[in-house]
Amino acid sequence: MIFENISIASGNGAVASSLLLIFAIGAAAQWLGWRLKVPAILLLLAGGFLAGPVFQVLHIDEVFGELLFPIVSGAVAIILFEGGLTLRFHELKGKAGAVIFRLVSVGVLVSWLVIAWLAHMVLGFPLLLAALLGALLTVTGPTVIGPMLRTIRPKGKVRSIAKWEGILIDPVGVVLAVLIFEVFLAGQVAEAPMLHMLVGAVKTLVIGVVFTGIAGGLVLLLVKRRMLPDYLQNTVVLALLLLAFGASNYLQEESGLVTATLFGIFLANQSIFEVRHIVEFKENLQILLISFLFVVLAARVEPEAVSLLGWQSAVFLIGVIVLARPMAVMISTAFSNLKWSERSLLMMLAPRGIVAVALTSVFVLKLDQIGVPQAQEFLALTLLVVVGTVVFYGLLAAPVATRLGLSNLDPQGVIFVGAHDWSIKLASALHDANVPVLMLDSNRMNIDRARKAGLLGEVGNVFADEFIHELDFSNMGHALALTANDEVNAFARSALSHSLERADTYHLVATKQDNPQGGKRRRMNPLFAEGATFRYFQNAFINGAKVRMAVIDEGSGMDSIRPAKDAHPIPLFCIEPDGTVQIFSAKTEIKPKPGATIIYLETSALPPAPQKETNPPMKNA
Structure with a gap:
């Protein structure tokens, strides 16, 4: 032996x-x-x-x-x-x-x-x-x-x-x-x-x-x-x-x-x-x-x-x-x-x-x-x-x-955690583009507003396991956590990643972090755009921002987006001709095909650019 x-x-x-x-x-x-x-x-x-x-x-x-x-x-x-x-x-x-x-x-x-x-x-x-x-x-x-x-x-x-x-x-x-x-x-x-x-x-x-x-x-x-x-x-x-x-x-x-x-x-x-x-x-x-x-x-x-x-x-x-x-x-x-x-x-x-x-x-x-x-x-x-x-x-x-008609192997629906006014507008744009949408919020009044807008909504707390287990993910392939609380957003993304691929779950930063530790900002991939936070979106909609759609023309690419005068576009979602949904982020390049629908935010003010990190001058010993 x-x-x-x-x-x-x-x-x-x-x-x-x-x-x-x-x-x-x-x-x-x-x-x-x-x-x-x-x-x-x-x-x-x-x-x-x-x-x-x-x-x-x-x-x-x-x-x-x-x-x-x-x-x-x-x-x-x-x-x-x-x-x-x-x-x-x-x-x-x-x-x-x-x-x-x-x-x-x-x-x-x-x-x-x-x-x-x-x-x-x-x-x-x-x-x-x-x-x-x-x-x-x-x-x-x-x-x-x-x-x-x-x-x-x-x-x-x-x-x-x-x-x-x-x-x-x-x-x-x-x-x-x-x-x-x-x-x-x-x-x-x-x-x-x-x-x-x-x-x-x-x-x-x-x-x-x-x-x-x-x-x-x-x-x-x-x-x-x-x-x-x-x-x-x-x-x-x-x-x-x-x-x-x-x-x-x-x-x-x-x-x-x-x-x-x-x-x-x-x-x-x-x-x-x-x-x-x-x-x-x-x-x-x-x-x-x-x-x-x-x-x-x-x-x-x-x-x-x-x-x-x-x-x-x-x-x-x-x-x-x-x-x-x-x-x-x-x-x-x-x-x-x-x-x-x-x-x-x-x-x-x-x-x-x-x-x-x-x-x-x-x-x-x-x-x-x-x-x-x-x-x-x-x-x-x-x-x-x-x-x-x-x-x-x-x-x-x-x-x-x-x-048997009981399965969707490549679902493209989007879950929204946080059913406040401007997230309902984003979800409604996807709904109008025939993308399944599900709104989640612990506030019943918020979900009632979402339902009045024709959206599917569920009242519950993402911190409760039984609530997450109750959800029907059969048509859902993506998730966005868009609340005003960073901890809730991070936890929601973690909880939903048990039922969705983690790469298809995103969360929005609530406020700008002025002092990222250890160059953390360089490693992050902010949702939608650099500097786009909950507070930014909230202020943008207060100041008249609108959610628009544009269809990509042959040979024009993203230039097909033509915002109003003195307005700026922030791409949010790309819906390909085959129904595939892609979500824009600061460091992810998306090349939409001709015929794709781009959902974008038309705003008068772009998110603030991140400040360059500089080393403080050394003091004499």
């Missing part, structure tokens, strides 16, 4: 170099996934498989040894905790809640039974092992559904149903899989009575609830008594999570995964303190852990296990796609008011992701220990289903959604 007869020092070096390689592959796969617009999960699995069984650069079991199981199990617990943090029960109101509830109850049951039947009949798995595989493959999860929804941007009820199914199905699937696993382990004991199996399942749930109450209660107590400052909340919550996870596992094997999920759900639904910063921290940590897990788990797959995947495995995968999901959707949406097109699209939104792979890895490590012969084939099958469903749904869901 490669690591035989090596010193402790060289062994530590092997661990360090392996970790560096794992994280390098993970980072590269995530970046390439973003750059190539393909699911990073596929590149992570490919990278791990190439580094492991193909080129044999990574020898996971030899490097990590007995630490592999607790590392993987702890990483899975953190991922499940983050998933629980996104589940807020009050947000389900008005979101086709009955259909969502049936999908994560009856739908999960149908998927489990169909997949278990396929595993038993097609693959020849024993009943208990087939039931375990079926439970593991019921979960989809927000980590794979979220990117698909951002790409497809489905209209109507499908978006909220698919989103909340992905969030809710994680804890439901985890609990089901852990309980089936407990039953499977109990079934390995000679002549184990059914009562023993049921006691194990109940014990798992009770331990999860008890340790969730202890950990969650302690967090709330510390916060209420002001004994936990904000900057320590992430650290303390993570420590309590791992303590509760470890204690649960000590009392009952794998019950810690249920505890982690319930702990996240508990914190998400309490009202004592805001968990937004914890969610953001865990989201960043989740990306790191997902990259690590996928590379490690793919690198552990044995070539012999892959060779066992014959035509039966392909038939099993096809059955999961064409039988399990359609049956679950049809039964769950029966007697609902969903259109057939919406039901069809829901059938195309069931890719498996990190939770299925991570839970499988935890269980396979245990199955290996107790000598279950199908353990490695079990992991290879899960990876096959993950890759197969991600490729199938990832490639076909968007075209199907477009064909």
Whole structure:
């Protein structure tokens, strides 16, 4: 073996170099996934498989040894905790809640039974092992559904149903899989009575609830008594999570995964303190852990296990796609008011992701220990289903959604944060040019004025996660934060960039910054024009500025804009003949095509030019 007869020092070096390689592959796969617009999960699995069984650069079991199981199990617990943090029960109101509830109850049951039947009949798995595989493959999860929804941007009820199914199905699937696993382990004991199996399942749930109450209660107590400052909340919550996870596992094997999920759900639904910063921290940590897990788990797959995947495995995968999901959707949406097109699209939104792979890895490590012969084939099958469903749904869901009239793959609508008088005028000009517009403001009177102008408006606070989650982004591709408050503008841009590309979100500086620090002005790309601030626009409209339109003539370019005498044009938006919307900024050059429409501000006074930075004269010592 490669690591035989090596010193402790060289062994530590092997661990360090392996970790560096794992994280390098993970980072590269995530970046390439973003750059190539393909699911990073596929590149992570490919990278791990190439580094492991193909080129044999990574020898996971030899490097990590007995630490592999607790590392993987702890990483899975953190991922499940983050998933629980996104589940807020009050947000389900008005979101086709009955259909969502049936999908994560009856739908999960149908998927489990169909997949278990396929595993038993097609693959020849024993009943208990087939039931375990079926439970593991019921979960989809927000980590794979979220990117698909951002790409497809489905209209109507499908978006909220698919989103909340992905969030809710994680804890439901985890609990089901852990309980089936407990039953499977109990079934390995000679002549184990059914009562023993049921006691194990109940014990798992009770331990999860008890340790969730202890950990969650302690967090709330510390916060209420002001004994936990904000900057320590992430650290303390993570420590309590791992303590509760470890204690649960000590009392009952794998019950810690249920505890982690319930702990996240508990914190998400309490009202004592805001968990937004914890969610953001865990989201960043989740990306790191997902990259690590996928590379490690793919690198552990044995070539012999892959060779066992014959035509039966392909038939099993096809059955999961064409039988399990359609049956679950049809039964769950029966007697609902969903259109057939919406039901069809829901059938195309069931890719498996990190939770299925991570839970499988935890269980396979245990199955290996107790000598279950199908353990490695079990992991290879899960990876096959993950890759197969991600490729199938990832490639076909968007075209199907477009064909059904439920998706706009390149939306060009513009969201305006701040519905004051002059932003309504800018939005109205876009609306007149047939560009979808959505106005957001916490002031109902402002939104009422926008609606009277014929614009779509929503009353809400961009600082509230539930308000952002409620918005329909199916026709929106750009966002402008135009309030008088720099902090609100910056936060709005950050919040909306979770649903829109960050490059398509902009915010207006409220007032001129006379003393930019460290040459910050040179690095900024001011919206619309250099020196164009909220105060400038406000004063410009008070002094009679108008929003105008001009069509670009052949060969004239921007000279087609002809303002009135003694007036100056400030280009704001460019609407190309194909409907593409571009937004002008100080340092971005836009070359409109002939026939494009330019929306510009006709004003008597241009924004003030930035002052040149000069070094103050040095004083004599």
